[in-house]
Amino acid sequence: MKTAAIIGGGVIGGGWAARFLLNGWNVRVFDPDPEAERKIGEVLANARRSLPSLYDKALPAEGELTFHAEMADAVADAAWIQESVPERLDLKHKIHAQIQAHAPESAVIGSSTSGFKPSELNAEGARVVVAHPFNPVYLLPLVELVGDAETCAQAADLLREVGMYPLTVRKEIDAHIADRLLEAVWREGLWLIKDGICTTEELDESIRMGFGLRWAQMGLFETYRIAGGEAGMKHFMAQFGPALKWPWTKLMDVPEFTGELVDLIAGQSDAQSGHMPIRALERLRDDNLVGMMRALKKSGSGAGGVINSHEATLPVPDAVELPVTVSRPVPQSWTDYNGHMNEAHYTEASAQATDRFMEMIGCDAAYIAAGGSYFTVENHVRFLDELHEGDALTVTTQVLTGEGKKMHLFHRLSGPEGKLAATVETLLLHMDLNARGTSLPSPEVADKLASFAAAHAGLPLPEGAGRHVGQRG
Numbered sequence: 001m002k003t004a005a006i007i008g009g010g011v012i013g014g015g016w017a018a019r020f021l022l023n024g025w026n027v028r029v030f031d032p033d034p035e036a037e038r039k040i041g042e043v044l045a046n047a048r049r050s051l052p053s054l055y056d057k058a059l060p061a062e063g064e065l066t067f068h069a070e071m072a073d074a075v076a077d078a079a080w081i082q083e084s085v086p087e088r089l090d091l092k093h094k095i096h097a098q099i100q101a102h103a104p105e106s107a108v109i110g111s112s113t114s115g116f117k118p119s120e121l122n123a124e125g126a127r128v129v130v131a132h133p134f135n136p137v138y139l140l141p142l143v144e145l146v147g148d149a150e151t152c153a154q155a156a157d158l159l160r161e162v163g164m165y166p167l168t169v170r171k172e173i174d175a176h177i178a179d180r181l182l183e184a185v186w187r188e189g190l191w192l193i194k195d196g197i198c199t200t201e202e203l204d205e206s207i208r209m210g211f212g213l214r215w216a217q218m219g220l221f222e223t224y225r226i227a228g229g230e231a232g233m234k235h236f237m238a239q240f241g242p243a244l245k246w247p248w249t250k251l252m253d254v255p256e257f258t259g260e261l262v263d264l265i266a267g268q269s270d271a272q273s274g275h276m277p278i279r280a281l282e283r284l285r286d287d288n289l290v291g292m293m294r295a296l297k298k299s300g301s302g303a304g305g306v307i308n309s310h311e312a313t314l315p316v317p318d319a320v321e322l323p324v325t326v327s328r329p330v331p332q333s334w335t336d337y338n339g340h341m342n343e344a345h346y347t348e349a350s351a352q353a354t355d356r357f358m359e360m361i362g363c364d365a366a367y368i369a370a371g372g373s374y375f376t377v378e379n380h381v382r383f384l385d386e387l388h389e390g391d392a393l394t395v396t397t398q399v400l401t402g403e404g405k406k407m408h409l410f411h412r413l414s415g416p417e418g419k420l421a422a423t424v425e426t427l428l429l430h431m432d433l434n435a436r437g438t439s440l441p442s443p444e445v446a447d448k449l450a451s452f453a454a455a456h457a458g459l460p461l462p463e464g465a466g467r468h469v470g471q472r473g
């Protein structure tokens with residue numbers, strides 16, 4: 001099991017700690033703040049209820065979290081050391097000298113800095129690369145990597161292991177790529193509020209009701225390609241390019257941070273969101289992110305593609321007696337007006353269990369791309385107990401029949417402490433996707449299915465199997 005050392009465990013260090021821990025790494029934290037353990041615990045609680053909800057496979061078992069008063073203890077044996085102390089160059093120099101004195105030679109040392117360049121961080125002899133993440137680090141995949149090419153390549157491999165998307169910046173520059181964009185929008189936003197054009201809330205609506213939705217799935221340039229219509233990007237540039245020379249922007253000026261401006265922004269922000277504590281706001285943000293990222297997962301766009309690639313590396317359980325085919329917390333978006341998991345999502349969870357089981361017998365993406373698959377032809381759901389937001393949901397799958405074109409499965413959905421919440425009995429037929437008709441599976445798939453069927457043949461017929469709606473007793 002690999003170890004990550006987190007130096008500075010605030011907003012960003014806490015997010016890094018959760019990202020590594022929930023991907024099976026041990027995490028050692030060094031932070032002089034006596035509240036660090038409590039704060040990281042709260043971030044971790046939010047991460048536990050959101051990150052696993054992005055995946056249809058179980059993440060690795062959580063690593064061990066420890067707190068250390070000495071830098072030497074924190075960085076011992078670390079494969080990755082991530083510095084996330086406040087954004088002051090003198091402090092970063094001091095901390096990197098301490099890290100350097102104790103870090104294993106082989107460790108990647110990353111800095112979360114939002115703006116400093118590697119040449120600035122390394123001016124006093126450190127060997128740091130910029131590894132700039134985005135908040136919340138446990139959900140958002142992007143990490144901007146800047147610095148020594150070999151170290152960045154090594155860093156990129158490790159970041160992919162924990163489900164992140166490393167973007168290596170070609171040349172060092174203040175504030176990398178994304179923060180330059182964010183700073184530009186922030187600066188412009190401050191002027192719009194200072195000049196009384198809009199409030200913080202109105203500015204946020206202008207983003208989230210419109211272009212924010214576009215950016216999450218296509219970014220800027222792909223979106224504008226479409227905005228050029230059939231004539232495409234050249235037409236778009238000819239039409240809207242001249243406006244860039246008009247004095248629409250105040251980008252080069254920063255409004256003075258007077259007490260008046262700070263009070264104006266903070267007051268409007270309180271009016272907008274002050275009714276919610278910060279951890280509740282974080283949970284709202286995380287639930288929305290999970291919902292959006294799961295939608296992107298279906299098309300493989302943007303962050304959804306990163307989750308799919310990471311999920312493909314997660315291990316599939318062996319042919320054990322009853323394989324676990326789903327293991328995840330119930331996401332908030334699956335709950336309804338009755339305050340529990342909505343009936344539609346029992347079927348969704350069972351469909352995910354079927355997908356996972358198909359993969360286990362070799363009916364995976366490559367097999368499907370080659371033209372073979374299974375179609376569900378019948379389902380019977382029994383709702384036995386409520387499930388609530390955040391409950392640990394586990395699905396096990398028993399093969400009732402697995403021969404010829406038929407695959408007859410029995411999924412058991414269990415909630416906390418293994419209490420049975422539902423059963424879904426499902427019948428599938430093997431299909432030839434080109435002919436759009438039933439067909440026999442490949443010999444390899446048939447063999448694997450048969451080995452599960454044989455392993456399950458000795459088990460008793462599950463209680464409830466073969467029932468129909470309205471049956472008594």
Ligand SMILES: NC(=O)C1=CN([C@@H]2O[C@H](COP(=O)(O)OP(=O)(O)OC[C@H]3O[C@@H](n4cnc5c(N)ncnc54)[C@H](O)[C@@H]3O)[C@@H](O)[C@H]2O)C=CC1
Pocket residue numbers: 007008009010011012013030031032033036083084085086087095112113114115132133134135
């Ligand atoms: N907050 C954000 O949205 C983002 C911040 N960053 C970068 O991450 C870094 C940290 O920022 P935040 O987490 O927001 O700050 P923060 O203020 O939330 O956390 C900083 C932590 O460092 C600890 N610390 C202070 N002196 C220390 C020392 N000598 N040794 C060890 N720990 C020490 C503090 O106790 C605190 O827990 C900065 O470089 C920032 O630019 C990067 C991405 C986003």
Ligand SMILES: C[N+](C)(C)CC(=O)CC(=O)[O-]
Pocket residue numbers: 113114133134135179182
């Ligand atoms: C405001 N900020 C510069 C600290 C922002 C970042 O660095 C990235 C983020 O998460 O927005």
